[in-house]
Amino acid sequence: MTAPIPLPKTLEEHRQYLHDVVKLKLHFLHGWLQRHPEESFVDALRNRVDIYRKTDINPVGLNPPNITWEEPAWLALEKQAAAIYAACLDDVDAFERQAFAVFQPSIDARCERDYHDRSTRNGYQCGCLRHNPQAVDGNGRRTLTFHIANFLSPESFFDYPGYVRDSFRRLLDIAEKDFQADHIGTGTWLNSLPKWLVYFPQEWLDNMGPADHDVKWHYGFWGQFLTARQTLNYKYAQILRDTGQMPYFRKSSYCTIEAMRKKIATL
Numbered sequence: 690m691t692a693p694i695p696l697p698k699t700l701e702e703h704r705q706y707l708h709d710v711v712k713l714k715l716h717f718l719h720g721w722l723q724r725h726p727e728e729s730f731v732d733a734l735r736n737r738v739d740i741y742r743k744t745d746i747n748p749v750g751l752n753p754p755n756i757t758w759e760e761p762a763w764l765a766l767e768k769q770a771a772a773i774y775a776a777c778l779d780d781v782d783a784f785e786r787q788a789f790a791v792f793q794p795s796i797d798a799r800c801e802r803d804y805h806d807r808s809t810r811n812g813y814q815c816g817c818l819r820h821n822p823q824a825v826d827g828n829g830r831r832t833l834t835f836h837i838a839n840f841l842s843p844e845s846f847f848d849y850p851g852y853v854r855d856s857f858r859r860l861l862d863i864a865e866k867d868f869q870a871d872h873i874g875t876g877t878w879l880n881s882l883p884k885w886l887v888y889f890p891q892e893w894l895d896n897m898g899p900a901d902h903d904v905k906w907h908y909g910f911w912g913q914f915l916t917a918r919q920t921l922n923y924k925y926a927q928i929l930r931d932t933g934q935m936p937y938f939r940k941s942s943y944c945t946i947e948a949m950r951k952k953i954a955t956l
Contacts, residue, residue, distance in 0.1 A: 889952060
């Protein structure tokens with residue numbers, strides 16, 4: 690019996706997701722700063738987690754090309770949150786609760802706009818993949834870096850291996866014809882996930898770099914907390930809360946286009 694197709698996320702479910710993920714980020718932020726006292730609250734808030742982009746202070750899409758951190762409305766929220774952190778150094782739950790209350794009105798004000806925003810689809814030339822605007826030369830290879838997104842939501846692209854295969858075929862064609870590249874590569878938490886790695890040749894595994902523990906705000910780290918329906922992955926979120934560590938750390942790898950073509954031909 691075929692499983693029913695999941696329903697798309699509702700507006701209220703999106704609001705709940707925004708609340709849940711921002712609370713998770715605040716919980717993580719407190720632990721990160723406890724482990725890295727040399728780092729300022731402001732730097733960590735801006736660079737380790739993604740909260741600004743989810744507020745109404747963000748005037749554009751989900752991933753603006755530039756951020757004006759000196760926007761007075763943002764600075765006011767940042768200042769309040771920093772004061773709460775200073776008062777809650779030994780109480781992560783109090784920090785999470787009180788700091789979320791600071792950001793919540795602006796998050797709620799943006800919620801419907803955020804729900805309908807499709808700007809992240811821009812630039813995805815190859816199904817679930819997009820490539821950087823330029824290939825990079827180095828170490829005797831010319832590499833085109835790519836990025837991944839799930840545009841089959843509420844379903845997962847993992848349920849459609851042919852779609853993933855065809856996305857890679859398009860990427861490889863573009864890499865060779867338009868960029869004269871001989872390698873592809875990416876850095877993502879997915880490189881720690883076994884069901885992602887089945888799409889790649891042994892060469893990809895052999896070239897895999899170490900786990901990156903220098904957590905940044907973007908989906909290369911935080912994408913693992915999204916389900917196929919774009920709601921919070923509560924299982925992974927609880928692991929982060931319990932351990933202070935990402936369930937899957939970002940890793941980088943690369944392989945030749947030739948090896949990748951041979952691999953996807955078997956899929």
